[in-house]
Amino acid sequence: MNENKLSGNEQLRLDIKKAYPGFQMEVALKVNRGEIFSLVGPSGCGKTTLLRLIAGLEQPDRGTIVLDGREITTLPPAHRRVGLVFQDYALFPHLTVAGNIEYGLKVQRLPAPDRRQRLAELLALFGLEGLAHRQIQHLSGGEKQRVALARALAPKPLLLLLDEPFSALDYSLRQRLRQELKKLQAKLGFTAIFVTHQQEEALSFGGRLGVMENGRLVQAGTAEEVYENPATPFVAGFLGEANLLPCSVEKKKGRARIRLGSNDCFTLPLPENFPPGEYLLMMRPEDLSPDPALAGRVTGKIETLEYLGSGYRLEGRCGAGIIRAFIAKKYRNLREGDQITLGFDPRQIKLFPASAPDGGGPSRPVDNSPGI
Amino acid sequence: MKDGNCEGVRSHTREKRPLAGRLYRAYRAHTRWRAREKRHAGRNPVYLVLLLLFYLPVLFLLVKVFLSTGFRQELTGFLRSELFWNTLSFSCRQALYSAGLSLLLALPGAYFFGRFDFPGKRLLRSAMVLPFMLPGILVVLGMVVFYGNNGALNHWLALLFPDRGWRFTGLYGFWGIILAHVFYNFTFCLRLTGEAWERINPALHEASALLGAGPFFTWRRITLPLLAPTLLYLFLLVFLYSFLSFTVVLVLGGYLYKTFEVLIYIEYSSRLRFDRAALIAMVQLFLLAGFLYLQALAGRRLRRGGLFTGTLPPLKFRDYPWRTILFLLYLAFVGFFFLSPLAAVVARSFFSRGLPGALPTLENYRLLLTDGFRFAVGRSFTSVIAASTGLAVTVAFLTVSLAYYLARLRRDCPWGGADLWLQLPLGVSFVTFSSGLSLLAGRILPSGLLILWAQLFLAFPLVYSMLRTARRELGESLLEAAALLGASPSRILQTVELPLMRPALSTAAAYAAAFSLGDLAAVLMLGRGRVVTLSVAIYRLIGHYRFPQAIALGTLFILISLVLFLLMEGRSRPRLQDVFPRPEEAEEE
Numbered sequence: 001m002n003e004n005k006l007s008g009n010e011q012l013r014l015d016i017k018k019a020y021p022g023f024q025m026e027v028a029l030k031v032n033r034g035e036i037f038s039l040v041g042p043s044g045c046g047k048t049t050l051l052r053l054i055a056g057l058e059q060p061d062r063g064t065i066v067l068d069g070r071e072i073t074t075l076p077p078a079h080r081r082v083g084l085v086f087q088d089y090a091l092f093p094h095l096t097v098a099g100n101i102e103y104g105l106k107v108q109r110l111p112a113p114d115r116r117q118r119l120a121e122l123l124a125l126f127g128l129e130g131l132a133h134r135q136i137q138h139l140s141g142g143e144k145q146r147v148a149l150a151r152a153l154a155p156k157p158l159l160l161l162l163d164e165p166f167s168a169l170d171y172s173l174r175q176r177l178r179q180e181l182k183k184l185q186a187k188l189g190f191t192a193i194f195v196t197h198q199q200e201e202a203l204s205f206g207g208r209l210g211v212m213e214n215g216r217l218v219q220a221g222t223a224e225e226v227y228e229n230p231a232t233p234f235v236a237g238f239l240g241e242a243n244l245l246p247c248s249v250e251k252k253k254g255r256a257r258i259r260l261g262s263n264d265c266f267t268l269p270l271p272e273n274f275p276p277g278e279y280l281l282m283m284r285p286e287d288l289s290p291d292p293a294l295a296g297r298v299t300g301k302i303e304t305l306e307y308l309g310s311g312y313r314l315e316g317r318c319g320a321g322i323i324r325a326f327i328a329k330k331y332r333n334l335r336e337g338d339q340i341t342l343g344f345d346p347r348q349i350k351l352f353p354a355s356a357p358d359g360g361g362p363s364r365p366v367d368n369s370p371g372i
Numbered sequence: 373m374k375d376g377n378c379e380g381v382r383s384h385t386r387e388k389r390p391l392a393g394r395l396y397r398a399y400r401a402h403t404r405w406r407a408r409e410k411r412h413a414g415r416n417p418v419y420l421v422l423l424l425l426f427y428l429p430v431l432f433l434l435v436k437v438f439l440s441t442g443f444r445q446e447l448t449g450f451l452r453s454e455l456f457w458n459t460l461s462f463s464c465r466q467a468l469y470s471a472g473l474s475l476l477l478a479l480p481g482a483y484f485f486g487r488f489d490f491p492g493k494r495l496l497r498s499a500m501v502l503p504f505m506l507p508g509i510l511v512v513l514g515m516v517v518f519y520g521n522n523g524a525l526n527h528w529l530a531l532l533f534p535d536r537g538w539r540f541t542g543l544y545g546f547w548g549i550i551l552a553h554v555f556y557n558f559t560f561c562l563r564l565t566g567e568a569w570e571r572i573n574p575a576l577h578e579a580s581a582l583l584g585a586g587p588f589f590t591w592r593r594i595t596l597p598l599l600a601p602t603l604l605y606l607f608l609l610v611f612l613y614s615f616l617s618f619t620v621v622l623v624l625g626g627y628l629y630k631t632f633e634v635l636i637y638i639e640y641s642s643r644l645r646f647d648r649a650a651l652i653a654m655v656q657l658f659l660l661a662g663f664l665y666l667q668a669l670a671g672r673r674l675r676r677g678g679l680f681t682g683t684l685p686p687l688k689f690r691d692y693p694w695r696t697i698l699f700l701l702y703l704a705f706v707g708f709f710f711l712s713p714l715a716a717v718v719a720r721s722f723f724s725r726g727l728p729g730a731l732p733t734l735e736n737y738r739l740l741l742t743d744g745f746r747f748a749v750g751r752s753f754t755s756v757i758a759a760s761t762g763l764a765v766t767v768a769f770l771t772v773s774l775a776y777y778l779a780r781l782r783r784d785c786p787w788g789g790a791d792l793w794l795q796l797p798l799g800v801s802f803v804t805f806s807s808g809l810s811l812l813a814g815r816i817l818p819s820g821l822l823i824l825w826a827q828l829f830l831a832f833p834l835v836y837s838m839l840r841t842a843r844r845e846l847g848e849s850l851l852e853a854a855a856l857l858g859a860s861p862s863r864i865l866q867t868v869e870l871p872l873m874r875p876a877l878s879t880a881a882a883y884a885a886a887f888s889l890g891d892l893a894a895v896l897m898l899g900r901g902r903v904v905t906l907s908v909a910i911y912r913l914i915g916h917y918r919f920p921q922a923i924a925l926g927t928l929f930i931l932i933s934l935v936l937f938l939l940m941e942g943r944s945r946p947r948l949q950d951v952f953p954r955p956e957e958a959e960e961e
Contacts, residue, residue, distance in 0.1 A: 057582075077582050078581050078586060080582075082582060084579065086579065088573070090575035090576050092576060092579075092580075092594060093598070094594075094597045103580070103583055103585075103593070104583035104584055151583070152582075155584060
């Protein structure tokens with residue numbers, strides 16, 4: 001069997017290892033053709049290193065990288081047909097906008113008429129027509145970002161890598177450019193890996209995303225899958241806000257009794273083979289509400305209450321630790337220091353083995369969904 | 373209860389009011405004093421006197437030449453003479469070769485400095501200022517001792533290849549002058565090109581590679597264009613320095629090779645044709661104006677380089693085996709080229725009669741205290757040392773005091789025209805200035821004062837530029853904080869400003885002292901034989917073929933230079949724009 005053969009719609013497949021002093025990277029990843037795969041993780045988790053390994057700017061110690069059915073593991077960057085948009089854009093400061101965009105085309109020795117035509121297309125596509133002869137120093141952040149994107153796409157790469165391309169921009173511009181990138185990708189259909197450390201950015205592309213931690217890809221899937229079913233407490237905490245509380249599970253007459261601290265307990269139907277013991281309970285703050293009708297309950301004292309416009313963000317201390325909740329405006333009579341009982345639907349909680357501390361590697365959540 | 377509280381607040385306010393008043397008055401005094409300083413910065417008498425001191429001699433020389441009888445005939449006669457064309461041709465040729473070879477030799481080193489980190493990089497980079505700061509006569513001495521006919525190199529060649537008869541005999545001539553100029557200029561070319569290379573973001577090379585470009589294409593299209601302004605600027609700078617070369621050409625050029633500087637000196641000091649010397653100085657001044665214009669154009673493009681300040685990959689044998697080997701070979705070659713002449717001076721000063729292979733001795737140092745030395749030099753060893761150190765200390769003190777006074781006065785003003793006027797002395801040849809000064813005040817002022825004046829002119833631009841930058845970087849917030857705490861302006865100066873500025877001040881003083889110690893032209897032209905410094909003493913000893921004493925004195929001189937270098941190192945170092953101010957500084961600020 002040919003190892004380089006990619007299955008179905010796969011554009012990139014890699015399984016590589018790279019060791020640095022005090023840091024080890026071990027990643028297996030598949031990216032489908034025509035998708036924007038978001039790679040998210042905290043600073044220093046190895047996102048940029050992974051991009052550099054794919055681009056050929058660094059060499060893996062072991063493993064293979066297959067792009068479009070061709071193994072590129074040992075190929076120099078120039079022969080990989082991979083485009084990269086750098087975090088600081090890395091635009092050539094001595095060249096104009098047009099000079100930057102057509103640089104790759106000149107390298108390819110494209111005939112001048114074809115080159116000019118491609119340049120005009122790209123300038124029009126990125127709304128840079130009026131800036132073709134402008135020096136890079138005289139561009140705004142958003143314009144630079146567009147030039148960097150146009151330059152990377154000009155030689156028609158098989159894969160586009162975007163290394164936190166919006167990190168230097170302000171919030172509103174970031175949002176606008178994100179939308180533009182989505183539209184552009186839909187129009188051109190290129191395959192891209194988008195690296196970011198901002199969960200909002202990763203979720204906004206709507207495609208698949210991967211969460212990295214300490215040089216490992218901890219979980220990959222659609223944004224909804226990863227958010228709703230985090231593989232580890234780290235993923236739960238990194239992607240969105242999560243309450244992670246220690247709890248104990250006791251079995252009684254086929255039903256599980258979950259004890260949170262000394263005061264709160266509720267029952268949950270669990271599979272037959274579900275082992276009792278100590279666990280880490282995860283629930284999202286938006287799933288908590290001071291609604292007495294809900295089956296699960298946790299009581300505590302409100303420590304801080306922040307007005308968010310659309311509602312309140314509440315932080316309180318319960319028997320098991322700190323708990324956070326987003327609550328509706330109608331609970332405006334609550335005050336800091338008040339006792340509160342927050343209810344939740346037990347089906348929305350996740351249980352992780354307590355032996356896997358927060359951020360403790362690729363431990364899977366306990367499957368507590370069947371039978372509920 | 374409420375009343376009681378109110379009373380408490382009132383009494384608290386009453387207690388504090390005098391202190392608050394004092395603080396307010398002190399702060400107001402500080403701001404008023406600053407506003408007054410700023411208003412009068414451009415019209416300050418010190419500033420005007422300095423401009424007068426710097427420009428009057430040159431203006432006097434020009435006026436004297438223009439008003440002299442038969443000026444036109446003299447000028448056309450000189451411009452048509454073989455002497456003019458030979459001098460111009462030699463000056464340009466040797467300057468072209470010197471600049472080209474300096475850059476060519478610097479480029480490989482700049483690559484390693486610009487693209488990698490390696491142990492000792494900072495120290496090596498600092499040491500690169502040393503040849504530039506070495507007195508010209510010491511460089512010449514090192515060249516003679518190492519590359520000369522009876523030098524260490526020929527001694528080694530004879531030992532290694534006894535039957536081949538290989539000898540290097542080119543020191544006293546065109547290539548010897550080039551060698552000395554490359555020795556002088558190569559290291560700062562390496563340092564500045566390396567720094568420019570370092571500022572190019574490595575991501576640009578990576579971006580180029582990802583767009584499909586090979587190393588050569590990337591070098592030609594990305595690296596070279598980004599380095600080009602620095603290379604062009606340095607080329608013109610080395611060209612200018614070599615064009616104005618005095619000491620090297622005076623000693624190594626013999627009768628055949630002369631720059632305009634040497635020609636002016638010969639006309640002035642040997643032939644006593646003052647008008648002729650002034651005429652040549654004027655011609656050179658106009659030639660220089662052209663070069664300076666070109667240099668200013670090149671300087672304007674310097675800002676284009678990147679602004680990368682990140683970390684570079686370490687140069688390790690495991691990761692870059694070939695490059696590590698090449699770098700070590702390069703370092704060995706550069707070390708041999710640069711350290712050997714100076715090491716030869718030091719080593720041979722401990723051998724009998726300064727000859728390689730002779731018995732080790734301190735005889736050469738003892739000879740410095742004999743009548744032989746006094747006969748050759750014209751002064752005793754102690755008076756030479758006293759004159760040199762006295763001049764160096766006075767020049768350092770005067771230059772630093774005046775420069776700091778003005779830098780402080782103009783700290784709120786952006787770099788502009790008033791500063792450029794103080795920088796222009798860099799573009800006037802030192803021999804031209806000295807001859808103008810001699811014509812203006814040679815009969816009125818004593819030699820010592822004339823030399824002091826000339827050396828102030830020589831050292832001021834760099835010292836001012838360094839202190840101006842350092843003072844602006846200090847800012848005002850700390851001084852304002854002190855004023856708000858009630859300190860008077862003089863107390864702020866003593867307790868905050870001067871302690872913070874001490875590193876920059878001592879570095880500037882070291883540079884000024886190094887300039888004074890290394891100066892040969894002003895002492896020769898204005899000293900009238902009565903003032904003998906270390907440089908003049910070595911020059912005379914070489915002239916009298918008393919090499920044992922020359923190398924012993926040279927070793928002492930190296931020691932002094934080393935001490936000055938150590939004073940500069942570890943403190944604030946001048947930046948590219950401090951040493952070689954550029955016109956775009958005004959735009960930057």
